[in-house]
Structure formats: C-alpha cells, structure tokens
Amino acid sequence: MTPYLRALRLVNFRNYTNDTVFLKPGLNIVAGDNAQGKTNLLEGISFAVTGSSPRTPNDSEVVNWDAKFARTEARIAIEGSDAERKVAVGYAPGEKKRLSVDGATAPSLAHYAAGGAGVRAVNFFPDDIRIVKGAPSDRREFLDGILSSLRPSYARAVNEYAKAVQQRNQLLRRIRDGFSSERTLATWDQKVVDLGEQVLQGRDVAVPVLDEHFASSLRALYGPEKAAIRYSHSASPDGYAEALREAHSADIERGTTSIGPHRDDFEVLLGGVDLTTFGSQGQQRLATLALKFAARDHVRGAVGEDPILLFDDVMSELDGRRRxxxxxxxxxxxxxxxxxxxxxxxxxxxxxRANVIRISGGAVTENVAG
Ligand SMILES: Nc1ncnc2c1ncn2[C@@H]1O[C@H](COP(=O)(O)OP(=O)(O)OP(=O)(O)O)[C@@H](O)[C@H]1O
Ligand SMILES: [Mg+2]
Incomplete structure (x- = not known):
C-alpha cells in the first residue's frame, strides 16, 4: 500500500507554462541540457505534494515571470489498488495558497505537507550539501523538515517556538533599554520552555533513529569507517528552564535568547572526524546523500510508507562505482x-528499466510512461 506519483501537471510553474509529466514506480530520469527546467520539475513535484518549495521560502519566485499565478496538479496512485488521489496547489502572489485533496480544501498547509496530500517526499538538491558543510541552522532545518513531514503538530510547535523566542528577544531589549522590568520575563520563559520542550522531544526521538540509518547508508555509499550524527544541546534538556533563568542577565545584555533548540546543532562524524570542518567535498556530498537516505528510512519506519525521492543532479561529481x-x-x-x-x-x-523524461525549454519533449 505504498503510494506513488502517477502524473504531474505544471501550470505557470517556473519556466513551465502548461505541461504534464507521467511518472512510474521505481526510477524516473529527467534528462535535459543546462537551464531547460530539470531542477524546476523536481521542485514542482515537491511543491505539488507538500504545498511549498524546498528551494525558497518565497512562493512568488515559483510563479512564471509572465503569469499571475502558478498551479500544480498531481495524481497519486495507491499501489495494488485502483484508487487514485487528486491533489492541487494554487498560488497567486498576495492571495492565500489554495490546497485541495480530491476537490476538498485541505485543513492546513502543515496537514497537507505531513501526509495530507497522500504522499511524502524527500528531496536532494546540490545546494543541500550545506546541511553537512554549512551553519547549525541548516542542520536544524533538516531535522525540523523531517519531523514536520511526519506530524503537523511538530511543524506548529517549531513555528510557534520561533515566534515565542522572537517575542522574548524583543522583551529582553525592552528590559535592557529600561522600558520593562525583569519580572515580566517569567511568562515568556514559560512559553518558550513549553514549546521548546516539544521541539526537543521530537528531535530526541528522531536523532538516534536517523543516526543508525545514516551510519548504514554511509557505509554502503562510502566505506567501512564508522559514521554517526551526534546531537549537541545548547542547554541540558533536564535543566532547560533553570538554564534559561540563569541566562537572564546575559540574555538581557545581548538582547537575544542564548539557549534552547534554536541554538542546538548536530555533528556529522566519519571515523571520528567532524565532516563539517574537515570533510572533503566528496565526503560532504556523500554524507548529505546518506542523511537524505536516513530521512527516507525514518519516514518509512514512522508511517509505514516510502516517501518519493526527488534527487536533483545527483550523479555528477560521483565516481562510477557510486553512480x-x-x-x-x-x-x-x-x-x-x-x-x-x-x-x-x-x-x-x-x-x-527506468522511465526517461526528456525536457527542453520548459516543456516535456519525450515521456514514454503514461
Ligand atoms: N519563475 C520563473 N519563471 C520563468 N523562468 C524561470 C523562473 N524561475 C527560474 N526560471 C528559469 O528556468 C530555467 C530552467 O531552470 P532550472 O534550474 O530548472 O534548469 P536545469 O535544467 O536544472 O539546469 P542545470 O542543468 O543548469 O541545473 C532557467 O533559465 C531559469 O532562469
Ligand atoms: Mg538544475
């Protein structure tokens, strides 16, 4: 009972004006020269099944330059059954996004992205190497993305936590500038801790599972050296509330909240070496792929269904054996x-054995399945 995407229609999405792509179970290869729309097509699939672009938080970027709205429509097949689900996402800048499942409006974006559309996705874009190479925020975003795709309540907790921290930061600055008293902080501390604990709990459950999948994926992709991810807390999870209290004067002075899940990170290790600092380009790329495969395994274990894999330009820079x-x-x-x-x-x-889709200039030129 594992769902997969059967067809995708893109209307005014990036450089596609109106085109339909047919997809098969197993491997689908989108082939085309540079700047023809390969990445846009993968982004379009992700947009269709999650309601957002994995490449930009700014939805208006996906709207074709010559158009006023973008729309994706997808047909999702349930393996071994005739049932089919039709989902659509419509977006016009300045208007609320429209998400529909079999003609009915989806309850929320968080719900749509966390399985409401009928299928989940794990994507890889070359830029994702920043999960290994980049800033702690890139790694947190990776974890939060996986957890949000499993549960809408996690997505909401992460968003509300970020807002609560911002409000606490504003208050810290007001206290510093003499417009508020330190006593008012307790209420915000409580709110931040309540939401922060939900985020931490989600991550604490996920990381050991991801760690195991990551280690086995990187072994298969790279070699026998022991790989691991290790979460590092900015404050001990047991003494979180207390640590936040103890940080009051330092936080007031800086005007920011110095501890909590928004300051946590995880290390990506191979043979005990931190790949963020010391990894070669190839090691960082393979570790990024292994993290994505770990995400797939985690989603499969948690919901009993495979997410579809959307991997952009994944073969380049790899040697023949790995390809x-x-x-x-x-x-x-x-x-x-x-x-x-x-x-x-x-x-x-x-x-x-693969379904090859050839594209050129934002249009499908050859597509056998369907
Ligand atoms: N909103 C938009 N409207 C119209 N065209 C767009 C929009 N956004 C991007 N494009 C254009 O779409 C074209 C195809 O981009 P895409 O990134 O999909 O290419 P690609 O096939 O992945 O190329 P490469 O092999 O270089 O990665 C680019 O020329 C890009 O400028
Ligand atoms: Mg591309």
Missing amino acids: EFLAGYFLESTQAVISTTNLEYFDEEILR
Missing part, C-alpha cells in the same frame, strides 16, 4: 525522480 550503487538504489525504491544532463551515466540495462 552504479545509486542507480540500483533508486531502481529498487518505491519511486525516485532524478535529474541529469548526461544519460551516459546509466548503462543500458538501467535505462531500459
């Missing part, structure tokens, strides 16, 4: 959509 491993991995998955400029990365047998 072969990945091709096998995608072929065996419930559904993967990957993009490439170069079909020569794949041998004949793989191309025969």
Whole structure:
C-alpha cells in the first residue's frame, strides 16, 4: 500500500507554462541540457505534494515571470489498488495558497505537507550539501523538515517556538533599554520552555533513529569507517528552564535568547572526524546523500510508507562505482525522480528499466510512461 506519483501537471510553474509529466514506480530520469527546467520539475513535484518549495521560502519566485499565478496538479496512485488521489496547489502572489485533496480544501498547509496530500517526499538538491558543510541552522532545518513531514503538530510547535523566542528577544531589549522590568520575563520563559520542550522531544526521538540509518547508508555509499550524527544541546534538556533563568542577565545584555533548540546543532562524524570542518567535498556530498537516505528510512519506519525521492543532479561529481550503487538504489525504491544532463551515466540495462523524461525549454519533449 505504498503510494506513488502517477502524473504531474505544471501550470505557470517556473519556466513551465502548461505541461504534464507521467511518472512510474521505481526510477524516473529527467534528462535535459543546462537551464531547460530539470531542477524546476523536481521542485514542482515537491511543491505539488507538500504545498511549498524546498528551494525558497518565497512562493512568488515559483510563479512564471509572465503569469499571475502558478498551479500544480498531481495524481497519486495507491499501489495494488485502483484508487487514485487528486491533489492541487494554487498560488497567486498576495492571495492565500489554495490546497485541495480530491476537490476538498485541505485543513492546513502543515496537514497537507505531513501526509495530507497522500504522499511524502524527500528531496536532494546540490545546494543541500550545506546541511553537512554549512551553519547549525541548516542542520536544524533538516531535522525540523523531517519531523514536520511526519506530524503537523511538530511543524506548529517549531513555528510557534520561533515566534515565542522572537517575542522574548524583543522583551529582553525592552528590559535592557529600561522600558520593562525583569519580572515580566517569567511568562515568556514559560512559553518558550513549553514549546521548546516539544521541539526537543521530537528531535530526541528522531536523532538516534536517523543516526543508525545514516551510519548504514554511509557505509554502503562510502566505506567501512564508522559514521554517526551526534546531537549537541545548547542547554541540558533536564535543566532547560533553570538554564534559561540563569541566562537572564546575559540574555538581557545581548538582547537575544542564548539557549534552547534554536541554538542546538548536530555533528556529522566519519571515523571520528567532524565532516563539517574537515570533510572533503566528496565526503560532504556523500554524507548529505546518506542523511537524505536516513530521512527516507525514518519516514518509512514512522508511517509505514516510502516517501518519493526527488534527487536533483545527483550523479555528477560521483565516481562510477557510486553512480552504479545509486542507480540500483533508486531502481529498487518505491519511486525516485532524478535529474541529469548526461544519460551516459546509466548503462543500458538501467535505462531500459527506468522511465526517461526528456525536457527542453520548459516543456516535456519525450515521456514514454503514461
Ligand atoms: N519563475 C520563473 N519563471 C520563468 N523562468 C524561470 C523562473 N524561475 C527560474 N526560471 C528559469 O528556468 C530555467 C530552467 O531552470 P532550472 O534550474 O530548472 O534548469 P536545469 O535544467 O536544472 O539546469 P542545470 O542543468 O543548469 O541545473 C532557467 O533559465 C531559469 O532562469
Ligand atoms: Mg538544475
């Protein structure tokens, strides 16, 4: 009973004006030259099944430059059954986003993204290497993204926590500037701790599971050295409320909240070495892929269904042995959509089993499935 995407229609989405793509279970390869719309197509799939772009928080960027709105429509098949779900996302700048499932308005974006649309997605874009290489906020965003795709309540807790921290920060500055008294902080501390604990609980449950999947994925992708992710708390989870209280004077002086899940991080380790600081480009890229595979395994374990995999330009920069491993991995998955400029990365047998979609200038030029 694992769902997959059967068809996707993009209307005024990026450089697509109006086109439909048919997809199959297993491996789908989007092939085309540079700047033709491969990345846009993968982004479009993600937008269709989660209601947001994984590439930008600014929805208006996905609207075709010559259009006033963008729309995606997707048909999701349930394997081994005739049932099919139709989902649509419509967006016009300045208006509320419209999300519908079988013609009915979705209750919320968080609900739609956390399975409400009928299928979840794990994506990889080349820029995602920042999860390993970049700032702690990139790694937190990765964790929060996985957890939000599992439960709408987690997505809400993360958003409300971020708002509560901002409000506490404003108050800290008012206290510093003499417009408020320190006594008023207690109420905000309480709110921040209540929401922060929900975030921490979610992450504390997920990280050990991800760690295990990450270690086995990186072993398969890279080699036998022991890989791990290790969460680091900015404050001990047991003494969180107390630590926040103890930080009052320092926080007032700086005007920011110095501890809590918005300041946490995780280390990405290979053979005991921190890849964020010391990893080679290839190690960082493979570790990023292993984190994404761990996300897939975690989603599968938590909801009993595979997310679809959307992997952009994943084969470039990898050696032949690793490309072969990945091709096998995608072929065996419930559904993967990957993009490439170069079909020569794949041998004949793989191309025969895959669904190849050729695109050019924001239009599908060849698509056998359907
Ligand atoms: N909102 C938009 N409206 C119209 N065109 C857009 C919009 N956003 C991006 N584009 C254009 O779409 C084109 C295709 O972009 P895309 O990133 O999908 O290319 P690609 O096939 O992935 O190329 P590459 O192989 O270089 O990664 C680009 O020329 C880009 O400028
Ligand atoms: Mg691209």
